[in-house]
Amino acid sequence: MSVEEIKEEIAGKDKSKFLTFLVFLLISAALWFLIKLTKDYTTQTEFTVVYTEVPASKWISTPEQQVKLSFVADGFATLRHNLVRPQRRVVTVSLNEVPYRLEGGNTYSYSTQYVAERVADWLGVPSGNVTVNDDKQFFNMEELQSKEVPVEVPIDVKTQRQYYVYGDPQVEPALVTVYGPKNVLDTLKSVRTAVFSAANASDRLTQTLSIDYYGGMVRSEQATAEVTVEVEQYTETDIEVPVKVTDTVNCRFFPETMKVKCLVPIRDFANVNAASFLVLADTAQLHRLEPLLDIRLTKVPEHVQVMKTEPDQVEYLIIN
Helix, strand or coil: CCHHHHHHHHHHHHHHHHHHHHHHHHHHHHHHHHHHHHCEEEEEEEEEEEEECCCCCEEECCCEEEEEEEEEEEHHHHHHHHHCCHHHCEEEEECCCCCCEEEECCEEEEECHHHHHHHHHHHCCCHHHEEECCCEEEEEEEECEEEEEEEECCEEEEECCCEEEEEEEEEECCEEEEEECHHHHCCCCCEEECCEEEEEECCCEEEEEEEECHHHCCECCCCEEEEEEEEEEEEEEEEEEEEECCCCCCEEEECCEEEEEEEEEHHHHHHCCHHHCEEEECHHHHHCCCCCEEEEEEECCCCCEEEEEECCEEEEEECC
16 A cells, blocks of 8 residues: 555545544534523513504503513523514503503503513413513503594496496495594594495495594594495486576577486486576676677586586577
């Protein structure tokens, strides 16, 4: 065997020994780390408490509070806690679930046991393993001002041919009580629902829509509104409406009528006639004795859609 072969054999054995040592070292370290993680540790920490499901007529003037506590947990839970940034250690307390009481003024309190339970859920440990430094948690909750406003509904309804939306949407409730700061309520005129949308409609539609309270600037106990939109079939018709003048002057007009082309709901068709409209001539032009008088349609029945009117002017003859 040559010298070079001997050197290679020795180097191979040394490398194998080193790799074997490294593997056993890693296994030992992993076992040691695992043993350490299975042990229980006591950790001092802080959590942020935020409140949810606050009564609509009130607001929390101390929205976020820091609570000091300690917990006992194994190394796995402790490591998970330590890997989370302090600002993200947040638990929520629902005022619908926590029995709180008035301490005086705008200050309320509840047992910190509820905080301990929420933190325990967050950590994944029994609630008895969490100890909060104080027995009570205090927070301030104040009354908001209130105002009653109408509910508006944006409509995007596409109907079948010869069908149209009939009248305004029916909203239940039509009015809601909102709560908020005075400066916001002073400028608030209404609230709106989500868009009422439909396609190919030919009959009454009803939808339950969420109400937008301006992204939480105001609040209300009413989260939704039931909205009904009437869809009715319309028919096209021509109606001859006599031209009139609001003056004591006795006149005869040429032509005597305005032709009104319009769409009338089927349900109202029997009740729509010439007397349902009003066409007036321009009195000022009459007094100036102009040869032609402008005429305009000044009254249209509810739900009727006017498509076209003619003529726009008439000749006249004053009768003594």
